Amino acid sequence: MSGGGKSIGEAELLERLQHQSFSYFLHETNPKNGLVIDKTAPDWPASIAATGFALAAYPVAVERGFMPRAAAVERTLTTLRFFWNSPQGPEPDATGYHGFYYHFLDMRSGRRMWQCELSTIDSAFLLAGALTAGVYFDADNSAEREIRTLADQLYRRADWQWAQNRGATLTHGWKPESGFLEFRWAGYDEAMLLYILGMGSPTHPLPETCYAAWISTYRWEHCYGYEYLYAGPLFTHQLSHVWIDFRGIQDAFMRLKGIDYFENSRRATYVQxxxxxxxxxxxxxxxxxxWGITASDGPGAQTIKVDGVERQFFDYLGRGVPYGPDDGTIAPWAVVTSLPFAPEIVLPTINHYINQVKLTAHNPYGFKATFNPTYPVKSSNSCGWVSPWHYGLNQGPIVLMIENYRTGLLWRLMRDCPYVATGLRRAGFSGGWL
Known part of the structure; x- marks a missing residue:
């Protein structure tokens, strides 16, 4: 592989991309409260999911020498203290309620932004990051003991049963103005992590019937020669795998199919x-x-005739394969996040994006979110339209899944988290490392 005009090896290429991607969390975080900006646009709010990815990325940064342990401890403590002490209640300008948090928060005050929803899935990413920190920072000193205590308290506070709203499955969220959202988590997707964390709770656990109700909504498909559990956007096959090593463990559904969720994500990567x-x-x-089609930024909602063909383009949207929507927009980060599943096709694609398409050139945080070579722009580069932004929700999985590919660090840490193991067992998983 080559980059920057000289030949470099796989390890150096991945380390460079990992370091660039992690730099987002160094520079796009409010050091006073630990909140991470959702994307690099002016006056944009923080994302609790991006903040969760930052909490999980700090241990990687320590191990890789991107950040001193003392600095990572300070950042982590600041973040966890903010979430533990921030206002919880039904007021429309609170930070959270029932142990869950609003999707977007003001970068400075930490209060709810845009009348957004209290998000169950984004809260799950935040809590997963906190639990990662609680396992990693294991030293016998006051600061790291406080990290462990706060991570545990935050997780125990989440009232998963409340988030069911008396239904069989989990709701997407809640708003103080209108109550619970009408949508529930159904169909295979990134909510695997959400259900596992909910099942493992020692305080407000989801009943085992909740997980069974969720997997009853699955959709098995045959596409491009692969049989697999369908979800269109690539990220849905990845984000739960950032924290949980699904190799060799199976629930009732996968035992019937004779594979595990890791193999399922490998097949989904090949379908892409x-x-x-x-x-x-x-x-x-x-x-x-x-390739790499997922929920992502886009060139804008408009219909344009391109080379005699009428094309419909979109803004931020859950693009998917093989049934769409698809407007020619590619997300390099989603390819990198499939690295543990199919390195034999992911590594050449990363190399192509860096060296042929030049997608990391002059970008301090590595890959921009998306590009679209079909969209007509006045540019000499072969990328066509390129997103002007970086997103925290993209940067985190790059850092973490490169690390899982290289050392399995996140997977090893979360194997030692008793709540995750409990959640998996209560959901019916067995075999392998369990």
Whole structure:
């Protein structure tokens, strides 16, 4: 592989990309409260999910030498103290309620922004990050003991049963103005982490019937020669795997299918590549080394005639494979996050994005969120339209899944988290490391 005009090895290439991606959390975090900005746009709010990814990334940064342990401890403590002490209640300007948190928070005050929802899934990412910190920072000193205590208290405070709203499955969230959202988590997706954390709670655990109700909504598909548990956007096959090592463990559904969720994500990754090779809509650039379709930023909601073909483009949207929507927008971060599942096709694609498409050139945080070679722009580069932003929700999985590929650090840490193991067992998982 090559980069920066000289040949470099796989380890150096991945370390460089990991370091660049982690720099987002160094520079886009409020040091007074630990909140991480959702994206690099002016006056944008913090994302609790991005903040959770930062909490999980600090241990990686310590291990990789990107950050001194003392600095990571200070950042982590600041973040956990903020969430523990911030206002919890039904007031519309609180930070959270029933142990869950609003999706977007003001970077300075930490209060709810945009009348957004109290988000169950984004709270799960935040709590997973806190639990990671609680396992990693294991020294016998006052600061690291406080990290462990706060992480435990935050997790125990989440009232998962309340978030069911008397239904069989979990709701997407709640608003003080209108109550629970009508949508519930159904169909295979990133909510695997949400359900496992809810099942493992020692204080307000989800009943075992809740997980069974969720998996009853699964959809098994046959696409491009692969049988797999379908979810269209690539990130849905990845984000729970950031924390949980699904290799060799199975629930009732996967025991019937004879595979595990790790293998399922490997197949979903190959379906993505095969879809790009097939390129049914004839988008520019799609190939065996140019794929990665997921929930992502886009060039804008508009219909334009391109080379005689009328094309519909979108803003931020849950793009998916093989049934769409798809407007030619590619997300490099989603490819990197599949690295543990299929390195044999991911590494050449990363190399292509860095060296042929030049997607990391002049970008301090590595890959920009997305690009679209089909969208007509006045540019000499082969990327076409390129998102002007970086997103914390993209940067974190890059750092963490590169590390899982290289050392399995996050997986090893969370194997030692008793709540995760309890949640998996109560959901019916067995085998392997369990």
């Amino acid at each position: 590549q095969q879809y790009a090779i097939d390129n049914p809509h004839k988008f520019t650039g799609y190939s065996s080394c140019c």
